[in-house]
Amino acid sequence: MNETDSDFAGETDHAAGERSSQSGFFEIFIAERDRLRRIVAGMGLGPADVEDVLQDVSIRVMRRSPKCQSPEDAVRWLVRVTINLCLMEHRRRKRFGRNASAILKRRSETLGRPERAQENIIRAEELEIVRESLQELDDSLLAALVLRYFCDLNSTEIGRVLRLSASTVRSRLREGRMILARRLTERGVEP
């Protein structure tokens, strides 16, 4: 049984008497929805997948209120389940589907001005390399990077969520970041 399966294995034996805690847990889910959405985006899934993943998280909340000692535990459970569901989606779908030019187009629309042409060419090339690298990055490294650099969790917090030691998290962050950096330099892009 893998890590993802074992996370969910206990869900089916949820006793009816625990139902009263469901509402409280569901409230936490509602409050944490933005953070969970951020994680799904960081993991490279598209808008349609976000709905699926968050719906699955909410279903798991309703089927089984995990035995959490505190609201912080409940949040960690939600983040872990969300990450695991993203990883399951990765096996079915292509992630980081938007290419660099589409990203830049939206960015210039958001900024309300086009970026200078030369700047754009360089950025597009760099962005494409990093996008491809994220796409190919091992799931375990991507999850650590997203939680650290997109969700601002520290190594200890990430360790609690992913059930890893802080030093393992640091080692994954080092490995993930060095892969991205090397891909940039190997392709001859001057940072």
Added chain:
Amino acid sequence: MEKSCEQIEKLLVDYADGELSSGESSKVAEHLAKCERCRKTFQALERSMELAGVIWEDGLREIEDLGVTKVAAVRRFKWGRYAAIAASILIAAGIFRAWHSTTSHEEPTLTFAEVEQRIEQSGRAARLLAAAELLAECPDAQSIVEKQYRYIVETYPQTPAAAKAKSRIQ
């Protein structure tokens, strides 16, 4: 003792994240000041993370732009997604018929993209409504169900599901 490039490279990510002691941090900074190769690696580390941030933010913006922001559902039924797809098709057909009947004597006022967006919103609203109806079976979930109905009414006001949700609240 001065550290080699290989030793420094192992410390670069921790240096960038401010995880090193001040002594180690100074040694890395000194090395970077005189070693162009390590400096480029460090710049690539910073740059790649900056670009990853752009990609992540873009993904988040795409999600927010499409309004797929708030989701709630209750139980999983194997047929749930198929039912949602079937409902979406029926709703789409209904919207198209209504749209067609109102515009048959005039030039169409909606673009294809707008019609497509309405169809998509109707599908989402129908799916959320179905989830809320399932949740309504739980006796202690009434406040959540009501919130869910309100959310459908506020987020997808033009949809048939919103009309139904409104009637449930009243």
